[in-house]
Amino acid sequence: MAGNGLLDRRHFLQGGALAAAAVGAGGAATAETLTKAPWMTAPGTPFEGYGQPSRFEAKVVRIAGNPPNAPGTGASRTPLQALNGMITPNGLHFERSHSGIPDIDPDAHRFLIHGLVKRPLVFTLEALARYPMTSRIAFIECAGNSAVLFAKDPAAATVQGIHGLVSCAEWTGVPLAPLLDEAGVDPKAEWLLAEGADAAAMSRSVPLGKARDDALIALYQNGERIRPANGYPMRLLLPGYQGNMNVKWLRRIKLTEGPTHTKDETSRYSLLQQDGRVAEFKFPMDAKSVITQPSPGLAMKGPGLYEISGLAWSGNGKITRVEVSADGGQSWAPAALAEPVLSKALTRFRLPWRWTGGSAVLQSRATDETGYVQPTRAAQIAARGARGIYHCNLITSWGVAEGGEVKHVYA
Amino acid sequence: MSMRKHRLAVAALLATLGVAHAADTPNLGQPISPHEFAAWDISVAPDGAGLPAGSGTAKQGAPVYAEKCAACHGEKGAGQPNDRLVGGIGTLAGDQAPVRTVGSFWPYATTLFDYVRRAMPWQQPQSLSDSEVYAVAAYILNLNGIIGDADVLDATTLPKVKMPNRDNFFIVYPGNLK
Numbered sequence: 410m411a412g413n414g415l416l417d418r419r420h421f422l423q424g425g426a427l428a429a430a431a432v433g434a435g436g437a438a439t440a441e442t443l444t445k446a447p448w449m450t451a452p453g454t455p456f457e458g459y460g461q462p463s464r465f466e467a468k469v470v471r472i473a474g475n476p477p478n479a480p481g482t483g484a485s486r487t488p489l490q491a492l493n494g495m496i497t498p499n500g501l502h503f504e505r506s507h508s509g510i511p512d513i514d515p516d517a518h519r520f521l522i523h524g525l526v527k528r529p530l531v532f533t534l535e536a537l538a539r540y541p542m543t544s545r546i547a548f549i550e551c552a553g554n555s556a557v558l559f560a561k562d563p564a565a566a567t568v569q570g571i572h573g574l575v576s577c578a579e580w581t582g583v584p585l586a587p588l589l590d591e592a593g594v595d596p597k598a599e600w601l602l603a604e605g606a607d608a609a610a611m612s613r614s615v616p617l618g619k620a621r622d623d624a625l626i627a628l629y630q631n632g633e634r635i636r637p638a639n640g641y642p643m644r645l646l647l648p649g650y651q652g653n654m655n656v657k658w659l660r661r662i663k664l665t666e667g668p669t670h671t672k673d674e675t676s677r678y679s680l681l682q683q684d685g686r687v688a689e690f691k692f693p694m695d696a697k698s699v700i701t702q703p704s705p706g707l708a709m710k711g712p713g714l715y716e717i718s719g720l721a722w723s724g725n726g727k728i729t730r731v732e733v734s735a736d737g738g739q740s741w742a743p744a745a746l747a748e749p750v751l752s753k754a755l756t757r758f759r760l761p762w763r764w765t766g767g768s769a770v771l772q773s774r775a776t777d778e779t780g781y782v783q784p785t786r787a788a789q790i791a792a793r794g795a796r797g798i799y800h801c802n803l804i805t806s807w808g809v810a811e812g813g814e815v816k817h818v819y820a
Numbered sequence: 821m822s823m824r825k826h827r828l829a830v831a832a833l834l835a836t837l838g839v840a841h842a843a844d845t846p847n848l849g850q851p852i853s854p855h856e857f858a859a860w861d862i863s864v865a866p867d868g869a870g871l872p873a874g875s876g877t878a879k880q881g882a883p884v885y886a887e888k889c890a891a892c893h894g895e896k897g898a899g900q901p902n903d904r905l906v907g908g909i910g911t912l913a914g915d916q917a918p919v920r921t922v923g924s925f926w927p928y929a930t931t932l933f934d935y936v937r938r939a940m941p942w943q944q945p946q947s948l949s950d951s952e953v954y955a956v957a958a959y960i961l962n963l964n965g966i967i968g969d970a971d972v973l974d975a976t977t978l979p980k981v982k983m984p985n986r987d988n989f990f991i992v993y994p995g996n997l998k
Binding site for chain 1: 845846847848849850853854857860861862863864867868892894897901902912913914918921922925926927928930931934935938939942945946985988989990991992993994996997998
């Protein structure tokens with residue numbers, strides 16, 4: 410059994426909770442007297458056309474940052490510490506834009522397939538919406554997520570600030586492969602260029618194999634049309650690949666023999682190694698996990714039984730195992746994985762923990778179906794150096810101090 | 821007719837009709853000819869494919885840069901408030917802080933033309949003429965000591981420019997990185 414209070418993942422199911430309640434009863438304060446609530450003394454508010462969260466949830470918002478002179482360019486981060494389950498609400502999905510969010514009229518938008526094809530084709534949104542659609546739940550993670558974990562000192566930041574460039578939604582749309590067939594791909598084509606209709610005309614090279622495998626022209630996000638910040642009226646979905654390649658506001662696909670080596674796959678989203686070499690076209694986001702509750706800003710409220718909860722994901726398939734440590738990686742206990750566990754989707758994990766009130770270092774470690782195990786910070790830096798910025802998937806440590814404050818630490 | 825026989829019959833019919841694609845689709849893509857999408861075909865490959873007519877030199881690019889670029893990228897590409905474009909060559913290896921600029925980091929000169937044409941200047945993308953883009957690219961390359969100030973950049977010469985960091989780039993796909 411793992412140390413420092415971690416319990417079996419089936420603890421709650423086994424009736425352990427009852428025993429804990431009995432033990433803990435003496436410590437609980439006397440309950441308050443229940444009175445008539447004001448919201449039961451008059452009828453509530455009318456319906457509204459598009460519902461909003463409770464006004465008491467007003468602090469659950471994305472936090473954004475942008476370079477000077479460029480509002481709308483940069484990123485906003487998902488408040489992972491305030492969410493549960495595996496799906497990110499559309500209004501809280503992280504955003505990354507390179508020249509603001511375009512205000513696209515869907516009737517005027519066009520999607521072009523050309524290059525090494527028999528016949529170039531152009532599609533309206535109305536035409537695309539008549540094609541057979543598929544749905545899949547997939548995470549999208551910015552390749553720059555968590556880069557601060559390469560910094561020399563731990564971050565004075567929340568899980569949102571460190572890991573908030575990952576979100577997960579159900580995406581519905583038209584598979585790309587039959588559209589490519591309709592245009593008739595030349596056998597010489599091995600790559601394609603995908604380009605957005607934003608003011609940066611953001612563009613990325615994508616291997617044709619991935620495009621044929623599981624690429625989707627996504628039109629819907631969690632059941633409604635994709636939000637403007639996430640690519641309205643259509644985006645490319647490349648499940649598991651670095652977020653930047655999931656080109657938003659998709660307007661053009663050009664079939665090519667080789668990659669185009671655009672700005673966003675050379676000067677950005679490539680990995681500078683310690684020896685000065687630069688790794689280009691590392692595409693999948695490797696297996697990763699992070700504990701979202703507790704996490705910095707969510708202080709412990711006194712000794713007792715808690716549920717540690719977090720998210721795990723892999724761009725290479727399904728998560729098969731998440732382990733949790735409360736002693737900085739000396740001992741590990743397997744967490745329960747919440748169904749459904751889907752390939753290239755966020756997976757929620759949970760594990761009961763009896764916190765004694767003492768210090769602890771919480772970590773989680775994910776394994777995916779390829780057998781890949783999330784690396785320690787030391788191992789990842791030893792392999793790649795600390796200057797790569799992108800694809801940081803090392804193990805995060807949360808330090809719990811006596812008294813219950815939670816902070817990011819290196820362990 | 822059994823389902824299997826039905827499928828075979830459909831396959832035979834498609835083969836007879838010469839339909840190449842495997843899946844039946846609504847076929848709603850509208851054929852379009854290259855001159856109709858020329859304004860959209862703005863990407864440039866490292867071999868120069870996609871480069872337009874026009875030309876420019878660093879000398880011609882200096883005033884364009886001063887007017888359109890310097891407010892964000894600083895005088896002579898020194899950076900501030902936004903990205904630095906010049907210098908940093910030799911800072912990428914070892915323990916020193918790497919300075920990533922067009923000169924020190926970018927592997928292909930064609931990418932500079934492609935990116936400036938599609939996305940710059942930030943407030944007015946796609947507003948420069950093709951010759952202005954060649955000229956500004958020449959100016960930035962000249963500031964980095966990569967070409968001379970009278971060297972003419974055009975569709976023939978630009979792909980031949982060898983960037984200092986070119987040989988440090990390696991392609992990971994279809995493999996993965998440790």
